[in-house]
Amino acid sequence: MSQLAQQLASGRFVVTAEIAPPKGTNLAPALDGARKLQGVTAVNVTDNQGANMRLSSLALAAQLQQSGTETILQLTCRDRNRMALQSDLLGAASFGIENLLLLSGDHSKFGDHPDTRPVFDLDSVQMLDMASGLMAGFDMAGKPLDGVPRFFPGAAVNPAAEPFELMFQKVSKKVASGARFFQTQSVFHRGSLERFMAAMAPLGVPVIAGVLLMRSAKMARFLNANIPGVKVPQPLIERLECAGDPMAEGLAIARETVGWARELCQGVHLMTLGHEGQIPAILA
Amino acid sequence: MIISELKPLEELQQALSSCDKLFLVGCAACATACKAGGEEEIFKLQEWLAAQDKEVTGSVVIDEACHIMRAARDLRHHRIAVQDADALVVLACGSGIQSISSNVEKRVVGGLNSMFLGNVRRFGYYEEMCSLCGDCILNETAGICPVTTCAKGLLNGPCGGMEDGRCEVDAEVECAWRLIYERLQQQQRQGVFARRVPPKNWSRRRQPGRYHLKNGGR
Numbered sequence: 001m002s003q004l005a006q007q008l009a010s011g012r013f014v015v016t017a018e019i020a021p022p023k024g025t026n027l028a029p030a031l032d033g034a035r036k037l038q039g040v041t042a043v044n045v046t047d048n049q050g051a052n053m054r055l056s057s058l059a060l061a062a063q064l065q066q067s068g069t070e071t072i073l074q075l076t077c078r079d080r081n082r083m084a085l086q087s088d089l090l091g092a093a094s095f096g097i098e099n100l101l102l103l104s105g106d107h108s109k110f111g112d113h114p115d116t117r118p119v120f121d122l123d124s125v126q127m128l129d130m131a132s133g134l135m136a137g138f139d140m141a142g143k144p145l146d147g148v149p150r151f152f153p154g155a156a157v158n159p160a161a162e163p164f165e166l167m168f169q170k171v172s173k174k175v176a177s178g179a180r181f182f183q184t185q186s187v188f189h190r191g192s193l194e195r196f197m198a199a200m201a202p203l204g205v206p207v208i209a210g211v212l213l214m215r216s217a218k219m220a221r222f223l224n225a226n227i228p229g230v231k232v233p234q235p236l237i238e239r240l241e242c243a244g245d246p247m248a249e250g251l252a253i254a255r256e257t258v259g260w261a262r263e264l265c266q267g268v269h270l271m272t273l274g275h276e277g278q279i280p281a282i283l284a
Numbered sequence: 285m286i287i288s289e290l291k292p293l294e295e296l297q298q299a300l301s302s303c304d305k306l307f308l309v310g311c312a313a314c315a316t317a318c319k320a321g322g323e324e325e326i327f328k329l330q331e332w333l334a335a336q337d338k339e340v341t342g343s344v345v346i347d348e349a350c351h352i353m354r355a356a357r358d359l360r361h362h363r364i365a366v367q368d369a370d371a372l373v374v375l376a377c378g379s380g381i382q383s384i385s386s387n388v389e390k391r392v393v394g395g396l397n398s399m400f401l402g403n404v405r406r407f408g409y410y411e412e413m414c415s416l417c418g419d420c421i422l423n424e425t426a427g428i429c430p431v432t433t434c435a436k437g438l439l440n441g442p443c444g445g446m447e448d449g450r451c452e453v454d455a456e457v458e459c460a461w462r463l464i465y466e467r468l469q470q471q472q473r474q475g476v477f478a479r480r481v482p483p484k485n486w487s488r489r490r491q492p493g494r495y496h497l498k499n500g501g502r
Contacts, residue, residue, distance in 0.1 A: 104443040107435055107453045125440035126483045158444045166465045170441035173480050228445030228452035
């Protein structure tokens, strides 16, 4: 059982962070960054994040896992068909990777290969079903597996999405398909997090709230324009704009959000985008 | 209908660089309706070719260029002009272009790019609503196709990129899943939301498609 699964089961507040594979083969900064992470239960390894081509998330996750860092392997439906997704998941299991975050994936339009043919053979609900099937010993064709993987599958959600009921019916489907935990898109409103957690309560699946470290108003505007599902509210942008030290203000905002998560959720997922050294300050 | 558009003229110019005498073919069906390959466009093409010092040996607008036998018949009626040409330039969809290329030995140059099976919103505005997947889910989705009108073709609800009910790929476009959700609500039906939709059977869309009416499709 992964540490993440154990800690969530025991009710301990978990902290996850994320590391992006390099554009190229130089793994040193990513491995080094992971070693320096403090107070983190598991590290998400992003999969061609933002539809930008990078070294495979499975390769970096395998190396991290073997050097003693627990990972959450992110896998999107954008770049692989059902056969490739299944073989990558079996491959992940062979490296001892258990935690998964199974995603649709940002559309390729947003990335550095906008001319590619997006795959989306499965959606995230179907991929969760597939992972559950593998754990039960069968592939999607119903063929038995020689050696059965053990996974702790997770899913993503944007708790502030509107219409709420439409978003939430998919959350319910994800739970029915085997999602054992949720990691959320960046949270900016306490109110929408409260509403989401109230709806989640009957499902009994732990939620790890996404917290984004914003370093400036400019960065917040960039995120709004370029990252699907991220909408930094205007009052927060103004706080960053007016602050003498925007980084300190960004840290303060992140600390406040962590505070809401400690009250309402089962953990936080810290998106520090290269400033992993600030994690202790965010958790302080 | 099939929506098509004229290829960039530079590309056509290059494709025709070694041909001096050309026979032109248009299509009276879709390519005419979307103003890409009817009488008017054939005429414009002829003028442009004249300006490139090319000779046009003749032209025909076939009723439905995708009809292989009909295309053969129409080309036979213009046998001499076709024989006289170095190549045929076809303003029809890819299907029409291949009806022609399967009927003549000569080189065939397609003048259009075919884009999608389109609905007409109003004159000149075309929208793709069906991607001919062979495994239709419309009866469960209140008559709105997520395979086509969701940018990711998702089958179990919207992705995390939906913002205020709009699509992450184009904020001008309403999320297909929101439209499905609202219409089902209006109809007081659960529809597709009543079940987890299993992975799609893409073998129904195996390439190349074949259908024999007499043999029950096989």
